[in-house]
Structure formats: C-alpha cells, structure tokens
Amino acid sequence: MHKYILRRLLMMIPVLIGVMFIIFVLDYIRPGCPSRVILGEAASPEAIARVREELRLDDPFLIRFGSFVGNALTLDFGRSWQTNRPVFQEIFARFPNTMQLAGMSVIFALLMGVPLGILSATKQYSIFDIIANFTGLLAAAIPNFWLGMMMVILFGVNLRIFPTSGWGTPMHWVMPVVAIGASSAAIIMRMTRSSMLECIRSDYIRTARAKGQKESVVIFKHALRNALIPVTTVAGLTFGALLGGAVLTETIFAIPGLGRFMVEAISQMDQPLVQGGVLLIAISFSLVNLLVDILYAFIDPRIRSQYR
Amino acid sequence: MENQKPKKKRSQFLEVWRRFKRNPIALVGMGIIILQILLAVFADVIAPGDGWSPGFNMQDWGNSRQFPSAENWFGTDHLGRDVFNRIVHGSRISLQVGAVVVSISMIIGVTLGAVAGFFGGVADNIIMRIIDIILAVPNILLAIAISAALGPSLVNVMIAVGVGAIPAYARQVRAQVVSLREQEFVEAARSIGASNFRLIRRHIMPNAMSPIIIEATMGFATAIAVAAALSFIGLGLEPPTPEWGAMLSDGRRYMLAGYWHMTLFPGLAIAFVIFGINMMGDGLRDALDPKLRSGGMSKGRFEKLRRAQIALTNKGADTNVKK
Numbered sequence: 351m352h353k354y355i356l357r358r359l360l361m362m363i364p365v366l367i368g369v370m371f372i373i374f375v376l377d378y379i380r381p382g383c384p385s386r387v388i389l390g391e392a393a394s395p396e397a398i399a400r401v402r403e404e405l406r407l408d409d410p411f412l413i414r415f416g417s418f419v420g421n422a423l424t425l426d427f428g429r430s431w432q433t434n435r436p437v438f439q440e441i442f443a444r445f446p447n448t449m450q451l452a453g454m455s456v457i458f459a460l461l462m463g464v465p466l467g468i469l470s471a472t473k474q475y476s477i478f479d480i481i482a483n484f485t486g487l488l489a490a491a492i493p494n495f496w497l498g499m500m501m502v503i504l505f506g507v508n509l510r511i512f513p514t515s516g517w518g519t520p521m522h523w524v525m526p527v528v529a530i531g532a533s534s535a536a537i538i539m540r541m542t543r544s545s546m547l548e549c550i551r552s553d554y555i556r557t558a559r560a561k562g563q564k565e566s567v568v569i570f571k572h573a574l575r576n577a578l579i580p581v582t583t584v585a586g587l588t589f590g591a592l593l594g595g596a597v598l599t600e601t602i603f604a605i606p607g608l609g610r611f612m613v614e615a616i617s618q619m620d621q622p623l624v625q626g627g628v629l630l631i632a633i634s635f636s637l638v639n640l641l642v643d644i645l646y647a648f649i650d651p652r653i654r655s656q657y658r
Numbered sequence: 659m660e661n662q663k664p665k666k667k668r669s670q671f672l673e674v675w676r677r678f679k680r681n682p683i684a685l686v687g688m689g690i691i692i693l694q695i696l697l698a699v700f701a702d703v704i705a706p707g708d709g710w711s712p713g714f715n716m717q718d719w720g721n722s723r724q725f726p727s728a729e730n731w732f733g734t735d736h737l738g739r740d741v742f743n744r745i746v747h748g749s750r751i752s753l754q755v756g757a758v759v760v761s762i763s764m765i766i767g768v769t770l771g772a773v774a775g776f777f778g779g780v781a782d783n784i785i786m787r788i789i790d791i792i793l794a795v796p797n798i799l800l801a802i803a804i805s806a807a808l809g810p811s812l813v814n815v816m817i818a819v820g821v822g823a824i825p826a827y828a829r830q831v832r833a834q835v836v837s838l839r840e841q842e843f844v845e846a847a848r849s850i851g852a853s854n855f856r857l858i859r860r861h862i863m864p865n866a867m868s869p870i871i872i873e874a875t876m877g878f879a880t881a882i883a884v885a886a887a888l889s890f891i892g893l894g895l896e897p898p899t900p901e902w903g904a905m906l907s908d909g910r911r912y913m914l915a916g917y918w919h920m921t922l923f924p925g926l927a928i929a930f931v932i933f934g935i936n937m938m939g940d941g942l943r944d945a946l947d948p949k950l951r952s953g954g955m956s957k958g959r960f961e962k963l964r965r966a967q968i969a970l971t972n973k974g975a976d977t978n979v980k981k
Contacts, residue, residue, distance in 0.1 A: 381809065493887065
C-alpha cells in the first residue's frame with residue numbers, strides 16, 4: 351500500500367512538469383510583451399530593456415522553461431506583475447477559501463446525491479423515482495454560474511434571505527455551495543441509483559434476503575457498500591469540475607478565493623499569478639484523485655489486494 | 659419452399675432507431691435539438707434585422723432594460739436590444755461551437771486513442787501520459803488558460819474548449835481498441851494480409867463506435883456549457899455577438915438592480931439545450947448498447963475499466979522506475 355502511494359506520488363511529477371510545460375507555452379505564444387504589461391504603454395525603451403533583462407525574456411525557450419520549473423520546485427513563482435508581491439503569498443492567502451468552497455460543495459453533493467439515489471433505486475419506477483430522475487437531469491443541465499445568479503436574484507435581491515456577496519459566515523456559504531454542488535449532486539444521484547439497482551439485483555442480495563435479513567440491513571450493509579465504489583470515483587472526478595466551477599461562482603458572489611483572483615489576473619494579463627494558480631489547482635486535483643484511489647482500498651478489499 | 663425467403667438483414671441503424679423511438683424521454687430530447695436547429699437556420703426569419711443592423715443588434719436606447727411584455731417577449735437589454743431576438747440568433751453560435759468542438763476533439767481523440775490502443779508500447783505510454791497531463795487541469799480552467807493566451811475569437815474559443823474534450827474520446831477508444839484487437843476476427847483479417855490502417859478502420863473502429871457516439875452527444879452539451887462559461891468571464895466572443903454566456907455576463911451587471919429577465923432567459927436557453935442533448939444522449943446510450951443502463955457506467959463495466967487502469971498505472975510506474 352505504501353509502495354503504491356509512493357509510486358503514484360512519483361507519477362505525479364512528470365504529469366505536473368507537463369502541466370507546467372503547457373502553462374509555459376501558453377504564456378510564450380501569447381501576443382504582447384510582458385514588460386509593457388508591467389510598466390504600461392508609456393514606458394521608456396531603457397526601462398523596458400531593464401525589465402526584459404530582469405525577467406530574462408531574451409533567453410532561449412528551453413532555458414527559460416528550465417528556470418521556470420526550477421523556481422516552481424522551490425515554490426517561487428515570481429512576483430505579481432500588478433502588485434509586485436510574491437505570487438506564492440498571494441495565492442496561498444486565497445486558496446483556503448476556494449478549497450473550503452469546493453470541499454463543502456462535495457459534501458453537499460454527496461449528502462444530496464447518495465440518499466436520493468438510494469431512495470430512488472429502492473423505489474424504482476415510483477413517482478418519487480420519476481421526479482428525482484427528472485430533477486436530476488434538469489440540475490445536470492443548468493450551468494452553475496447561472497444557478498448562482500438566479501439564486502442571487504431570488505433569495506438575495508428579492509427575498510433578502512441570504513447576502514448577495516462576500517464570504518465568512520455560514521449564511522454566505524449557502525448559495526455558492528448549492529450553486530456549485532447542484533449538478534454534481536445530480537450526477538452522484540444518478541450514479542448511486544444505477545449502481546444500487548445493479549447491486550440489488552445480484553445474487554448475494556437475494557441470499558441476504560433469503561436468510562431473513564432485515565431490509566434496512568440488506569440495503570445499507572450489503573448493497574450500499576458495494577454500490578458506493580463507482581460513486582466514489584464520480585465524486586472524485588467531480589471535484590475537478592467543482593474547483594473549476596468555483597472559478598466562476600467566486601466571481602458572481604465576490605468570494606475572495608483563488609478563482610476570482612485568477613479571473614482578475616487573466617484580464618490584467620498578470621501571467622505569474624495565472625501560472626501559479628493553474629499549477630496549484632492541478633496539484634490539488636491530482637492529490638484528490640490519488641486520495642480517491644486510496645479510499646477504494648478501504649471500501650473494497652478486492653481492490654486492496656491489487657495495490658501492491 | 660417459396661415461403662422461405664431469406665430473412666432480410668436489418669441495418670444496424672434501423673435497429674438502433676427502433677429502440678430509440680420507443681423511449682419517450684429521448685424523443686423529447688431530440689425534439690428540443692430539432693427545434694434548436696430550426697431556430698438557428700431560420701434566425702433571420704424569426705428575428706429579422708432592420709436593414710442597418712442584424713436582428714441581434716438592433717439598439718433602441720429609449721427602450722432599454724424593459725421587462726418582458728407583449729412587444730418584447732423576453733424584455734430588452736441595457737442597449738434596448740430585444741432579448742428574444744438575441745437568444746434566437748445565439749442558437750447559431752452555440753450549435754456552431756458545439757459542432758466544431760465535437761468534430762475536432764473527436765477526430766484527434768479517436769485517432770490518438772486508436773493508435774495508443776492498437777500499437778501499445780511506447781506510443782501508448784507517450785499518448786496516455788499527454789492525456790493525463792490534460793486531465794490534470796480541470797476542464798474549465800484549461801479552457802480559460804488557453805483562450806486567455808490566444809485572445810477572444812470564435813475560433814479560439816473552439817480550440818480552447820476542444821483541447822479539454824480530447825481525453826474523453828482517447829480514453830474511451832483506447833479501452834475499446836485494447837479489448838478488440840485480440841479478437842479472432844481481427845486476427846483473421848490480419849492473417850489474410852490486411853494492413854494496420856485497414857485493421858483499425860474496417861475491423862476495429864466499426865465495433866468501437868457506440869461509446870464514441872454517446873461521448874460525442876454528451877460532449878456537445880459540455881462544449882456549449884464551457885463556451886458559455888468562457889464568454890461569461892469575458893474570454894469568449896467580442897460584442898455584439900449574441901452569445902448566451904456573454905448575455906449572462908451583461909445580465910450580471912444589472913442583476914443586483916433587479917433586471918432579472920436579462921439573466922433568466924439566456925440561462926434558460928443554455929439549460930434547455932443541454933437538457934435536450936442529455937436526454938437524447940441517455941436514449942442513445944440505451945439504444946446503442948442495451949446492456950448499459952442509463953445513468954452512468956454499469957458496475958461490471960466500471961470494474962473492467964478500473965482493473966485496466968490499475969494495470970496501466972502499475973505498468974507506467976514500472977517503466978518509470980527502470981529509468
């Protein structure tokens with residue numbers, strides 16, 4: 351098990367170098383000169399030459415990429431072109447808010463999706479099942495940023511139940527978390543339902559029922575534990591979507607997180623911030639996926655035996 | 659004897675259609691898509707221009723931010739443009755983006771997946787590692803990073819959204835090809851001298867089509883959603899293009915002032931189309947592969963993929979260690 355985790359962590363390194371390469375190339379091909387972004391259009395040629403020298407913009411491509419990777423390894427992403435503060439500091443001041451938002455959304459999605467999925471599977475073709483399925487399809491179709499805006503209009507502006515922007519108190523959390531988590535909840539619900547249906551029809555469930563086991567034990571102990579494995583995968587995968595969704599939702603609710611910060615950085619062409627932010631999100635996404643894979647081992651002994 | 663006519667072979671397409679049309683939800687979904695296509699084709703008839711400006715950009719400053727009325731069904735925006743007209747014209751953009759993104763990413767993804775699965779070895783390792791890299795960045799974020807670098811334009815939006823869609827096809831196709839390439843009919847074709855290209859094109863790909871078609875359908879919806887998100891944060895198309903995401907971005911500026919109609923209707927349009935595509939995709943999944951039940955992967959299929967993934971992970975790790 352330890353060997354497996356170590357191996358997976360080692361495998362993250364080439365992937366992350368690849369991500370850095372993409373980020374770097376995207377910056378490289380971008381039209382416009384960084385020194386103009388930093389100094390403004392009216393800068394003198396001497397000042398521009400000095401900044402170009404400072405940022406080593408005239409070095410060959412591979413040397414620049416090498417030093418970018420080297421610096422990134424020591425968590426040095428340079429300084430923001432707008433505020434001139436270290437990128438690492440800027441990002442880490444905001445990252446916890448984004449992680450908190452994404453984390454709460456995952457929990458919300460699981461709390462909504464799994465029970466509704468179980469209920470829908472155990473009462474297949476009932477009116478509840480049909481309504482839940484239809485709502486699920488609908489929720490999966492709604493763009494999260496639009497849902498956020500509609501909630502602001504309804505609950506924030508008209509009914510005045512929740513604050514329309516900001517972060518910090520539980521009242522601030524409700525709308526963004528629901529907005530981001532709704533479509534994931536729908537996906538998890540549908541996954542739980544189909545996975546549960548498959549389990550309920552299997553032989554060991556018939557055996558459990560035949561030996562006179564209580565229905566609740568059959569569902570929650572025998573069926574659910576087996577049905578949850580694919581649900582775990584989906585939950586892990588949607589975490590990436592949730593992190594991405596946080597970017598848009600933070601903009602709507604003016605949440606001081608990494609997403610909104612990066613959108614601002616992009617519009618101000620503040621490249622070091624964008625690079626650091628994308629990399630940090632890629633790292634956390636990869637770690638979450640690793641965590642999900644490790645989680646399998648705890649849920650399913652069959653998979654545990656394969657991790658060697 | 660004359661009664662025993664040879665039983666006519668039904669084409670696979672008819673077979674799939676027969677199963678598809680029994681599913682009312684799927685038919686509703688298809689109806690929504692057809693409606694959408696009709697709106698896009700006849701946009702200039704439904705919402706005509708006035709000779710000076712096209713139907714989506716007829717500004718009327720004296721009539722701005724009007725709530726929905728008999729005159730303007732969906733109200734007017736901050737420049738006095740009719741929201742309904744803009745939504746009708748916007749369906750052109752969305753369908754265009756969806757179609758192009760799906761085509762590009764499908765062609766690239768299927769090719770990569772087929773090569774990786776068929777040849778295995780080094781090619782497989784390189785291609786799948788590249789796919790891993792793309793997958794490590796959440797879809798929307800990747801699109802944001804790419805379109806921020808390329809600048810706002812319709813083509814760039816398509817590229818930005820398309821790159822993130824490649825891995826899904828590549829992985830699906832690779833898994834299919836790996837399981838198909840050892841089958842006897844492929845072996846038979848190889849033994850009579852079929853080239854690798856012919857083996858892939860004539861013998862393997864036709865058997866791997868169902869998941870690709872399903873993926874493409876769902877990919878269409880994702881493409882529309884991601885493109886709308888890009889426009890929403892200002893990385894999409896330049897104004898006055900009636901892109902639904904860009905309309906939402908306009909709506910956000912007047913959201914707190916209570917002009918709900920500028921936000922409600924463009925979002926409904928996006929949700930409506932995606933809803934239709936998803937319903938149709940679900941129906942297609944059931945019709946193409948009756949073994950799979952809608953609502954995601956079946957457990958058996960999941961186990962198979964999962965085992966393949968673990969095997970791949972171990973293999974990849976081994977080669978890394980050797981280095």
